[in-house]
Amino acid sequence: MAITLTEQAARHVANFLQKRGKGLGLRLGVRTSGCSGMAYKLEFVDEAIEDDEVYESHGVKVYVDAKSLPYLDGTELDYGKEGLNEGFRFNNPNIKNQCGCGESFNV
Amino acid sequence: MALFQISEPNASAAPHQHRRAVGIDLGTTHTLVATVKSGMALVLNDAQGHPLLPSVVRYQPDGQTEVGYAAQNWLASDPKNTVLSVKRFMGRGRKDIAHVESLPYDFVEGAGMVRVRTRAGVKSPVEISAEILKVARARAEAHLGGELVGAVITVPAYFDDAQRQATKDAARLAGLNVLRLLNEPTAAAIAYGLENAAEGIYAVYDLGGGTFDISILKLARGVFEVLATGGDSALGGDDFDQRIFCWVLEQAELPPLSPEDARLIMTRAREAKEFLTHHAEAPITVRLANNRTIDLTLDAHTFAEITRNLVARTLQGVKKALRDARLAKADVKGVVMVGGSTRMPQVQQAVADFFQSAPLNNLDPDKVVALGAATQANLLVGNKTGGDDWLLLDVIPLSLGLETMGGLTEKLIPRNATIPAARAQEFTTFRDGQTAMAIHVVQGERELVADCRSLARFELRGIPPMVAGAARIRVTFQVDADGLLAVSAREQTTGVAAAITVKPSYGLSDDEIAGMLKDSVSHARDDAQRRALKEAQVEAQRLIEATQAALKEDAHLLDKAEIARIEAAIAKLQTQVLGDNRRHLTLAMDDLAFETQAFAHRRMDQSVKRALAGRTVEEVNAIAERAGEERREEKTNEGSAA
Numbered sequence A: 001m002a003i004t005l006t007e008q009a010a011r012h013v014a015n016f017l018q019k020r021g022k023g024l025g026l027r028l029g030v031r032t033s034g035c036s037g038m039a040y041k042l043e044f045v046d047e048a049i050e051d052d053e054v055y056e057s058h059g060v061k062v063y064v065d066a067k068s069l070p071y072l073d074g075t076e077l078d079y080g081k082e083g084l085n086e087g088f089r090f091n092n093p094n095i096k097n098q099c100g101c102g103e104s105f106n107v
Numbered sequence B: 001m002a003l004f005q006i007s008e009p010n011a012s013a014a015p016h017q018h019r020r021a022v023g024i025d026l027g028t029t030h031t032l033v034a035t036v037k038s039g040m041a042l043v044l045n046d047a048q049g050h051p052l053l054p055s056v057v058r059y060q061p062d063g064q065t066e067v068g069y070a071a072q073n074w075l076a077s078d079p080k081n082t083v084l085s086v087k088r089f090m091g092r093g094r095k096d097i098a099h100v101e102s103l104p105y106d107f108v109e110g111a112g113m114v115r116v117r118t119r120a121g122v123k124s125p126v127e128i129s130a131e132i133l134k135v136a137r138a139r140a141e142a143h144l145g146g147e148l149v150g151a152v153i154t155v156p157a158y159f160d161d162a163q164r165q166a167t168k169d170a171a172r173l174a175g176l177n178v179l180r181l182l183n184e185p186t187a188a189a190i191a192y193g194l195e196n197a198a199e200g201i202y203a204v205y206d207l208g209g210g211t212f213d214i215s216i217l218k219l220a221r222g223v224f225e226v227l228a229t230g231g232d233s234a235l236g237g238d239d240f241d242q243r244i245f246c247w248v249l250e251q252a253e254l255p256p257l258s259p260e261d262a263r264l265i266m267t268r269a270r271e272a273k274e275f276l277t278h279h280a281e282a283p284i285t286v287r288l289a290n291n292r293t294i295d296l297t298l299d300a301h302t303f304a305e306i307t308r309n310l311v312a313r314t315l316q317g318v319k320k321a322l323r324d325a326r327l328a329k330a331d332v333k334g335v336v337m338v339g340g341s342t343r344m345p346q347v348q349q350a351v352a353d354f355f356q357s358a359p360l361n362n363l364d365p366d367k368v369v370a371l372g373a374a375t376q377a378n379l380l381v382g383n384k385t386g387g388d389d390w391l392l393l394d395v396i397p398l399s400l401g402l403e404t405m406g407g408l409t410e411k412l413i414p415r416n417a418t419i420p421a422a423r424a425q426e427f428t429t430f431r432d433g434q435t436a437m438a439i440h441v442v443q444g445e446r447e448l449v450a451d452c453r454s455l456a457r458f459e460l461r462g463i464p465p466m467v468a469g470a471a472r473i474r475v476t477f478q479v480d481a482d483g484l485l486a487v488s489a490r491e492q493t494t495g496v497a498a499a500i501t502v503k504p505s506y507g508l509s510d511d512e513i514a515g516m517l518k519d520s521v522s523h524a525r526d527d528a529q530r531r532a533l534k535e536a537q538v539e540a541q542r543l544i545e546a547t548q549a550a551l552k553e554d555a556h557l558l559d560k561a562e563i564a565r566i567e568a569a570i571a572k573l574q575t576q577v578l579g580d581n582r583r584h585l586t587l588a589m590d591d592l593a594f595e596t597q598a599f600a601h602r603r604m605d606q607s608v609k610r611a612l613a614g615r616t617v618e619e620v621n622a623i624a625e626r627a628g629e630e631r632r633e634e635k636t637n638e639g640s641a642a
Helices: A006-020 B125-144 B159-175 B184-196 B237-252 B259-275 B300-306 B308-324 B345-355 B368-380 B515-522 B524-557 B560-578 B581-596 B597-612 B617-636
Strands: A025-032 A038-045 A054-059 A060-065 A074-083 A085-091 A104-106 B021-026 B030-037 B042-045 B054-061 B065-067 B080-086 B106-109 B114-118 B122-123 B150-155 B179-182 B200-205 B211-222 B221-230 B281-286 B293-299 B334-338 B392-395 B400-404 B407-413 B423-429 B436-443 B452-460 B473-480 B485-491 B495-501
Touching: A006 A025, A006 A038, A006 A060, A006 A074, A025 B617, A038 B150, A038 B345, A085 B125, B021 B125, B021 B184, B021 B368, B030 B125, B042 B368, B054 B125, B065 B125, B065 B221, B080 B159, B080 B184, B114 B125, B125 B150, B125 B159, B150 B159, B150 B184, B150 B368, B159 B179, B159 B452, B179 B184, B179 B259, B179 B293, B179 B368, B184 B200, B184 B211, B184 B221, B184 B334, B184 B368, B200 B308, B200 B345, B211 B308, B221 B308, B237 B259, B237 B281, B237 B293, B237 B300, B237 B308, B259 B281, B293 B300, B300 B308, B308 B345, B334 B345, B334 B368, B400 B473, B407 B524, B436 B473, B436 B485, B452 B485, B452 B495, B524 B560, B524 B597, B560 B581, B581 B597
Parallel strands: A025 A060, B021 B150, B150 B179, B200 B334, B221 B392
Antiparallel strands: A025 A038, A038 A104, A054 A060, A074 A085, B021 B030, B030 B042, B054 B065, B054 B080, B106 B114, B114 B122, B200 B211, B211 B221, B281 B293, B400 B407, B400 B436, B423 B473, B436 B452, B473 B485, B485 B495
């Protein structure tokens, strides 16, 4: 399994990175918090950490730390719109249930 | 399913804790909303993809309010209920508004601020602005998918306290939490300074729809410092439209127009101005209500000619700001162009000629302020961590002070002082037994209170009765990060304090004038003379009162002829005090001083005899020293009286 970006998501990430002027790639992660136990992390990467797993998808490097990987394996990150709002969407096959807004989940 | 944005490393928000913040450029003609998404500042478009929200509010017959393009369509056909450029009325009285006679609104004088009578009732500029901000807020929340934590709203550097307070009130009315008010040129510098990271002295030339601001900024190691600001709060793109409007009236020899026709010609004038940015000539075709058609062609050269003095006025502001910053134009490394009006070729050319270098304009001049405000908002809500922190110093646009005896201004915080700022000064009583002091807070550069803007008045009561000059009242001025002012007064000897929050009255003093800075220069000599006269009058009044008090107490030291001469001198001085001839006044004061010389000696002898009875030489010396100190202190204290 792996972590992948849709082509559209990759294009946006590349654009943001270019505008930001620095950064190695994109970090996906999870941490324990939120109403349903876990929450996603989506950050720019300036420095890789030792136990990072690195994937490449449509030219964008995706970093995932070893602890987060079991909860994210197989995830596809998409980019989409909801009305005027736009942003990234996690399609994570490991999720059993999530809170109403999808910001918090458990596996 | 939630939509996510990319955060800075280790700055991911907890679920449901997104700190949604926006920057709002509440402009005279257009309003913009921007935010930082995934590390990038961007302007938020409406559902049709328009980045600009016209700052136009229309009160519809059905009681609804519409804002933006929908309202703009009604400018010509429903001018009395469709308010444009409301920013010009914020915290302003009727007489402060330029070209008030050519505006189609029914103005109503209100407490401190002009109001507009519409079919929905009498509306204050704060309420009208709040309608614009509500739409901006709704747009932001639709884009960010939830409620805003806060907003940074930009204001012209020139806005005084009343105008800033009015802006804050409008935001609050629109349900926005104001993180900070930010000067527009400073916001532009944030947008440029951070993205280009260039160090040096920069000028920000901001010619918007209704205001002109010039700021001299220093960018060094990521730190912004505003060295000086200046400009004209009643000069902008609208004035260029107005020139074209007048030109059309002249060319077509039009009689006085109905509001509908006036509005229509104004709209055509604006269109012609915008057309001339990329074309050599612009057609102006107007069909008036009486079916007369006006068909004119305005060429770029004529346009530049009829607006030449407007452009020249902006350059005067630039020169003054440079003087304030003690810099020459050669010190300026670059000029940042802000505001849609800087698109006009003659403006670009004039600025380039003045600074002998091409101005920076690689960011959209309409968006740059909003982008900078969004960056600041993002920082203030804590979405950005480590490394990129920068300090932002802002300055006070007009001096803040209070009224002293004789209607003179005592400046406590000078113009261009960096904010936040706090300054205190001691004042004293003017009359024996004075138990209250009126504190009148003013803003402006002129020497006389009547020429400055009145911000607030309050009274410090409960001063224990003391001889004149004995009470020590410490007045503290504090300006917070938004440029808003709080004043407090405390009587030092007894600790009687009146902690008072100044609520800007939005009001105008009797002789309030627009363009206070310009006036302070053109009236500098006049003001100095008037100040000297007022000071002499205050001094003469003090002399008369002191002499009368002495006569009451020690008349036995004088013979009848001497008393008569002193009284005659007092009478003469009393008539001169009311006049405006300083030389005659000084002469009359000299006369009185001369006539009372012998009297003063005799009183001195009498009190010395009383005081020295049975004392040693050392004690006498000590007394003399103390007397000397008291005299010096008297000189440093400025009198103020209820």
